[in-house]
Amino acid sequence: MSPILYSFRRCPYAMRARLAIAISGQEVRLREIVLKHKPAELLAISPNKTIPVLQINEQAVLDESLEIMVWALSQHDPKQWINDSLQEMLLLIDNNDYEFKSWLDKYKYADRFPEYEQAYYRDQAEDFLMELESRLHKQTYLFADHITLADMAIFPFIRQFASVDKAWFEQSPYLRVQQWLMELVNDELFINCMKKYPTWLESGEDILFP
Ligand SMILES: N[C@@H](CCC(=O)N[C@@H](CS)C(=O)NCC(=O)O)C(=O)O
Known part of the structure; x- marks a missing residue:
């Protein structure tokens, strides 16, 4: 199963996580949330209670956007976003x-x-x-x-x-x-990373992203 990304469209931290995931081509199941109504599944795995959160598997959860970016690029970095600097x-x-x-x-x-x-x-x-x-x-x-x-x-x-x-x-x-x-x-x-999706709590459906 692909990792789960809890995301919020307008959050700049979530935007950068989506950008790195998109360029790396790593498929995730995107769950769009609203900040005022976070799903219990998210609260259960993330002590930070912030967005974005990437659940890679049962054991591994990343709850910092920069960690998610680096994780995605460490899987595949086709445009050399990471270099000696x-x-x-x-x-x-x-x-x-x-x-x-x-x-x-x-x-x-x-x-x-x-x-x-x-x-x-x-x-x-x-x-x-x-x-x-x-x-x-x-x-x-x-x-x-x-x-x-x-x-x-x-x-x-x-x-x-x-x-x-x-x-x-x-x-x-x-x-x-x-x-x-x-x-x-x-x-x-960026335009692709800003597509609007229904919230996961409304639809109950993961969206395959990118
Ligand atoms: N250091 C975190 C910060 C993330 C963050 O602050 N996200 C905001 C949304 S833009 C959030 O989730 N705030 C909690 C809330 O408003 O309930 C990261 O880089 O992922």
């Missing part, structure tokens, strides 16, 4: 997941963080955009002239950042980041 990539992804993500949440939900204006949170998040912009001046993607793990682990979060205030993002000085994001969101791989 892996350690450096993991540092940048870490920066995304902790520092940038925390400013992104405050920027996105600024009304819940009234200590500062929304623009203050955006300014803080911009440090990370500057770093990406400078990398994209050196090569087409963050670590090479082809897509790597880092691009795919990070862009779903930049997509979220861009959509908070589209007009601001489009007039911002991050021209390379804008171009990079546009390419990745229009890529067939």
Whole structure:
């Protein structure tokens, strides 16, 4: 039986897990969930209680999106998403997941963080955009002239950042980041990973993915 992936379409962590699974061609049974109503089967296997979760078999469960990406790519990595820069990539992804993500949440939900204006949170998040912009001046993607793990682990979060205030993002000085994001969101791989499915609790049916 193929592994089970508990996923939530709009979650950026689940997006990156689906992207790596899709490129690796590893077939999984996708169970779409909603965060407010997690199935008991998921809660039983995942102490983290976050999405995504990959149940490889009875014994092996991965409940971190990055672990799922690395697992999929260790099965098959046809486009060399993992290369010699892996350690450096993991540092940048870490920066995304902790520092940038925390400013992104405050920027996105600024009304819940009234200590500062929304623009203050955006300014803080911009440090990370500057770093990406400078990398994209050196090569087409963050670590090479082809897509790597880092691009795919990070862009779903930049997509979220861009959509908070589209007009601001489009007039911002991050021209390379804008171009990079546009390419990745229009890529067939991403479009396929964003298909809508009924929730597993509604349909009771696993969806074979990709
Ligand atoms: N470190 C985790 C974070 C995953 C995460 O925070 N996912 C969010 C959804 S985007 C979640 O499940 N939140 C729990 C909830 O809202 O109940 C990972 O990389 O997989």
